[in-house]
Amino acid sequence: xxRAKRRxxxxxxxxxSSLVILIVLLAVFAIADANxxxxxNISNMxxxxxxxxIIALGMTLLLTAGEFDLSVGAVFGLAPxxxxxxVQNGGVDIGVALLAGLVLCIAxxxxxxxxxxxxxxxxxxVTLSMLLVVRGAALYITxxxxxxxxxxxxxxxxLLAGSFSIGTFRFYTSLWWFIGLSLLAVYVLRYAKLGNWIxxxxxxxxxxxxxxxxxxxxxxxxxxxxxxxxxxxxxxxxFRISAASPVAGTGxxxxxxxxxxVGGTALTGGRGTIFGTIVGALMLRSIRNGIVLIGVxxxxxxxxxxxxxxxMLILHALLQKNAARS
Amino acid sequence: MEVLRLQNLQKSFGSVRALKSASFTLNEGEVVALLxxxxxGKSTLxxxxxxxxxxxxxxxYVRGQKVSIRSTRDxxxxxxxxxxxxxxxxxxxxxxxxLFLGREPVNLKWLGVFxxxxxxxxxxxxxxxLKRVGISKxxxxxxxxxxxxxxxxQSIAISRAMQFAAKVIILDEPTNNxxxxxxxxxxxxxxxxxxxxxxxxxxxxxIHHVFQVAxxxxxxRRGEIVAEQTVADTDLLTVESIITGADMSxxxxxxxxx
Numbered sequence: 001x002x003r004a005k006r007r008x009x010x011x012x013x014x015x016x017s018s019l020v021i022l023i024v025l026l027a028v029f030a031i032a033d034a035n036x037x038x039x040x041n042i043s044n045m046x047x048x049x050x051x052x053x054i055i056a057l058g059m060t061l062l063l064t065a066g067e068f069d070l071s072v073g074a075v076f077g078l079a080p081x082x083x084x085x086x087v088q089n090g091g092v093d094i095g096v097a098l099l100a101g102l103v104l105c106i107a108x109x110x111x112x113x114x115x116x117x118x119x120x121x122x123x124x125x126v127t128l129s130m131l132l133v134v135r136g137a138a139l140y141i142t143x144x145x146x147x148x149x150x151x152x153x154x155x156x157x158x159l160l161a162g163s164f165s166i167g168t169f170r171f172y173t174s175l176w177w178f179i180g181l182s183l184l185a186v187y188v189l190r191y192a193k194l195g196n197w198i199x200x201x202x203x204x205x206x207x208x209x210x211x212x213x214x215x216x217x218x219x220x221x222x223x224x225x226x227x228x229x230x231x232x233x234x235x236x237x238x239f240r241i242s243a244a245s246p247v248a249g250t251g252x253x254x255x256x257x258x259x260x261x262v263g264g265t266a267l268t269g270g271r272g273t274i275f276g277t278i279v280g281a282l283m284l285r286s287i288r289n290g291i292v293l294i295g296v297x298x299x300x301x302x303x304x305x306x307x308x309x310x311x312m313l314i315l316h317a318l319l320q321k322n323a324a325r326s
Numbered sequence: 327m328e329v330l331r332l333q334n335l336q337k338s339f340g341s342v343r344a345l346k347s348a349s350f351t352l353n354e355g356e357v358v359a360l361l362x363x364x365x366x367g368k369s370t371l372x373x374x375x376x377x378x379x380x381x382x383x384x385x386x387y388v389r390g391q392k393v394s395i396r397s398t399r400d401x402x403x404x405x406x407x408x409x410x411x412x413x414x415x416x417x418x419x420x421x422x423x424x425l426f427l428g429r430e431p432v433n434l435k436w437l438g439v440f441x442x443x444x445x446x447x448x449x450x451x452x453x454x455x456l457k458r459v460g461i462s463k464x465x466x467x468x469x470x471x472x473x474x475x476x477x478x479x480q481s482i483a484i485s486r487a488m489q490f491a492a493k494v495i496i497l498d499e500p501t502n503n504x505x506x507x508x509x510x511x512x513x514x515x516x517x518x519x520x521x522x523x524x525x526x527x528x529x530x531x532x533i534h535h536v537f538q539v540a541x542x543x544x545x546x547r548r549g550e551i552v553a554e555q556t557v558a559d560t561d562l563l564t565v566e567s568i569i570t571g572a573d574m575s576x577x578x579x580x581x582x583x584x
Binding site for chain 2: 187188191192193194196197199200202203204206207208209210211212213266270271
């Protein structure tokens with residue numbers, strides 16, 4: 001492609017418009033409240049960002065393959081509850097407990113994937129049911145109460161929720177997880193053979209299958225990946241606050257999907273962008289943070305989040321229409 | 327020379343005998359048209375050859391060797407490529423990525439599905455291919471398939487089959503939903519494919535197209551092959567009457583007499 005053409009298609013791409021909006025939003029918040037760009041506030045945002053961002057990476061790949069997962073918020077809650085129960089009440093070693101949590105997440109993802117691909121029920125219905133099962137399980141095994149706080153430093157705690165300081169900024173190791181996983185996801189989706197398969201499956205599953213692409217296996221693994229990432233994010237969050245709650249992550253599924261689509265990934269599959277998802281995650285995080293700082297009443301702030309998401313989606317749709325016309 | 331031979335293929339779905347018995351031979355460098363009304367068993371036959379499902383009974387020979395086709399992958403490996411109107415390309419992928427879908431050139435092969443695509447080779451091979459098949463308008467290998475017309479997509483799909491040196495290319499309704507000019511483009515392309523030595527099995531509803539490109543005609547009705555003729559030995563009306571089971575030419579004579 002000639003350079004000029006490539007540049008214009010980049011500017012018209014959804015992730016680019018998302019990036020522009022993000023910069024505008026950041027500028028508005030920074031001007032409206034000087035504290036927005038303070039080291040403390042940035043450190044705060046960076047502590048929360050990876051937790052939803054990590055799930056959004058998995059969700060991006062899954063959406064690109066044409067499926068989605070509503071059970072991620074519940075898995076985010078259940079995984080740390082199970083791990084901490086094993087450690088606190090069962091006296092199990094933390095490493096073993098984490099392994100059990102991992103196996104649990106793999107199982108949930110595999111069940112989602114198998115039902116969706118082999119029985120052919122839409123992922124919306126399957127994962128909605130799974131949301132109820134998983135959330136219900138978390139509530140039942142804890143009898144609805146948050147667990148006692150658990151705060152024993154160790155290798156795994158440092159690995160998942162350790163913190164370090166750069167100047168006056170305080171960062172958690174979760175930021176490294178997010179950066180590392182993001183790079184990996186960009187590589188897989190854009191440059192690896194698997195990424196070609198994922199996009200093709202979401203774009204035209206029959207075409208991919210006709211070329212010998214194992215579409216069902218790819219989807220099942222993506223469901224497993226998304227579940228595992230949701231569990232990992234849940235562990236990171238629980239270790240950071242040294243406690244696990246059965247209602248943690250309620251509503252996260254929709255927030256994560258919002259991050260992904262705001263970034264420009266198509267809900268219908270075939271077109272996914274990790275860069276867009278990172279922009280989307282930053283955008284939703286800074287909106288939530290910024291509108292509180294500039295004094296929007298807490299109860300009103302979902303109105304703003306909703307309106308901004310809608311505006312983004314309308315913008316993407318208009319851009320796409322324009323691109324199709326030209 | 328014989329490329330593909332089917333012997334007494336049978337397939338039932340429950341109590342429905344979709345394919346009662348089908349035997350025919352496809353030779354090198356010929357275009358054979360497979361005709362029949364809806365429900366005649368054409369697509370069942372195609373799906374059996376292209377590995378969508380196994381047959382209940384019967385044998386398939388490729389270049390005289392008896393083969394078993396259990397998956398689309400098996401069929402592709404045997405050099406049988408099937409092109410469906412709407413299911414052959416992924417619109418959100420570039421032409422280059424579509425051309426190599428499922429057979430991507432990669433570096434560091436040991437990484438399996440995580441191996442990086444050899445983007446330079448992908449692009450070069452795609453450009454060379456687009457040039458070689460001489461698709462009329464100059465197409466960019468990086469262009470998304472969603473920006474192409476129906477005829478262009480069809481040509482891309484056919485050239486992909488040619489590129490992998492397919493012995494047999496099955497075209498399932500290749501001219502459906504195409505404009506007049508695009509249809510001619512695709513039919514011309516079919517002739518070029520044949521002249522390059524590939525065998526083509528053409529499934530279509532349009533008998534006029536058949537007479538433009540096919541060497542031989544096979545007609546199916548109710549799961550059976552009811553006629554097999556070379557194009558030179560027959561005409562449109564005869565074929566039409568075989569398809570419907572009614573004697574059209576007699577009918578026509580009658581009306582004319584009146």
